[in-house]
Amino acid sequence: FNSFGEIFRFTTFGESHGKAIGVIIDGVPAGLKFDEEFLVSELDRRRPGKNRFATQRKESDTPEVLSGVFEGMTTGTPISIVIFNKDQKSKDYSNIKDIFRPGHADFTYWHKYGIRDYRGGGRSSARETAARVAAGAVAKMILRELDIEIEAGVVEIGGIRAENIDYEYAKNSPIFALDSEAEKKWIEAIDKAREEHNSLGGVVKLRIKNLPVGLGEPIYYKLDNILASAMVSINAVKGIYIGNSEAHKLTGLENNDEISKDGFLSNNCGGVLGGISNGEDVELEVFFKPTPSIFKPQKSVDIYGNEVEVNLKGRHDPIVAVRGSVVAEAMAACVVADMLFLNMTRKMEYIKKIYQ
Numbered sequence: 001f002n003s004f005g006e007i008f009r010f011t012t013f014g015e016s017h018g019k020a021i022g023v024i025i026d027g028v029p030a031g032l033k034f035d036e037e038f039l040v041s042e043l044d045r046r047r048p049g050k051n052r053f054a055t056q057r058k059e060s061d062t063p064e065v066l067s068g069v070f071e072g073m074t075t076g077t078p079i080s081i082v083i084f085n086k087d088q089k090s091k092d093y094s095n096i097k098d099i100f101r102p103g104h105a106d107f108t109y110w111h112k113y114g115i116r117d118y119r120g121g122g123r124s125s126a127r128e129t130a131a132r133v134a135a136g137a138v139a140k141m142i143l144r145e146l147d148i149e150i151e152a153g154v155v156e157i158g159g160i161r162a163e164n165i166d167y168e169y170a171k172n173s174p175i176f177a178l179d180s181e182a183e184k185k186w187i188e189a190i191d192k193a194r195e196e197h198n199s200l201g202g203v204v205k206l207r208i209k210n211l212p213v214g215l216g217e218p219i220y221y222k223l224d225n226i227l228a229s230a231m232v233s234i235n236a237v238k239g240i241y242i243g244n245s246e247a248h249k250l251t252g253l254e255n256n257d258e259i260s261k262d263g264f265l266s267n268n269c270g271g272v273l274g275g276i277s278n279g280e281d282v283e284l285e286v287f288f289k290p291t292p293s294i295f296k297p298q299k300s301v302d303i304y305g306n307e308v309e310v311n312l313k314g315r316h317d318p319i320v321a322v323r324g325s326v327v328a329e330a331m332a333a334c335v336v337a338d339m340l341f342l343n344m345t346r347k348m349e350y351i352k353k354i355y356q
């Protein structure tokens with residue numbers, strides 16, 4: 001339940017205010033050049049405390065690679081990466097130790113387990129997603145060798161939609177905005193929400209480029225259903241759309257992607273047909289709800305059943321979709337690496353290439 005993937009399989013561990021978080025990645029082939037600088041840079045993109053659009057928790061998120069790499073190359077053994085927590089402020093949570101934060105996982109964790117690490121939300125905190133980004137960085141090292149690229153950015157915040165999509169622009173935007181014009185309005189909206197002690201939701205758009213035809217294992221391990229599972233497993237993600245997110249409003253004639261001898265004439269299907277990649281860019285949108293921890297008084301109950309008023313302290317993201325876009329990329333990379341490995345046994349000719 002803490003693992004994801006079949007062949008490229010990772011398992012995360014650790015809590016928000018525990019000693020460390022980390023990941024063990026199994027199924028990485030031997031002989032992959034391990035780019036530790038890239039691992040650090042990927043974690044840096046998700047890192048908290050970088051600017052006013054993220055939680056002010058200050059973590060360097062410096063990874064320590066404990067195993068699976070020798071002289072800069074992977075050895076085919078499990079790769080374990082640990083990130084020690086440095087800036088926990090657990091006392092910020094002492095006033096809500098027995099109280100359930102509306103919108104967060106406190107209520108359900110308490111009722112399910114009867115015990116919970118209330119400090120920073122414990123395992124339900126998105127601090128765990130740093131471990132996924134580490135796994136995603138390793139998956140991206142594999143994908144880079146095959147020229148497969150994953151890009152993402154924010155396409156909507158607070159109901160304001162981007163008019164242009166520019167993945168290059170998003171790379172240098174402080175909020176990973178896909179549109180420079182919308183970015184101005186989004187920043188205003190985020191600043192306003194923060195001043196009002198409130199939060200915002202948003203939508204991330206993601207593209208996987210240069211994927212071969214044939215990835216995805218129907219019927220229960222389709223490319224689209226596993227991408228959906230990967231995305232919805234990210235904290236605060238409430239849904240995804242594969243391909244054109246207006247498709248449900250179109251007719252069949254408008255929505256179908258016609259085919260010529262040179263390829264598809266449009267990409268409403270988002271690069272997936274029947275759960276299998278069709279060689280076009282795989283495109284999806286990931287819908288994030290607003291950050292649940294806000295600094296406004298709210299009604300709740302405590303673990304004894306008393307009605308209480310919640311007044312939160314602590315540091316929180318004013319919007320989670322921004323850092324969430326880096327996590328979405330990481331999860332997509334892990335799915336694609338797994339699908340590449342699974343597809344290698346699907347034809348006798350592939351098996352013969354290795355063994356004959």
Ligand code: FMN
Nearest residue numbers: 104105124125126235236292293316317320323324
């Ligand atoms: N929730 C908070 O209350 N405060 C945060 O600072 C916060 N930061 C997040 C950062 C990222 C990158 C992501 C993806 C999510 C974050 N969340 C934050 C969302 C919660 O972890 C999430 O809403 C909570 O675990 C309940 O799960 P659910 O919303 O999926 O039902």
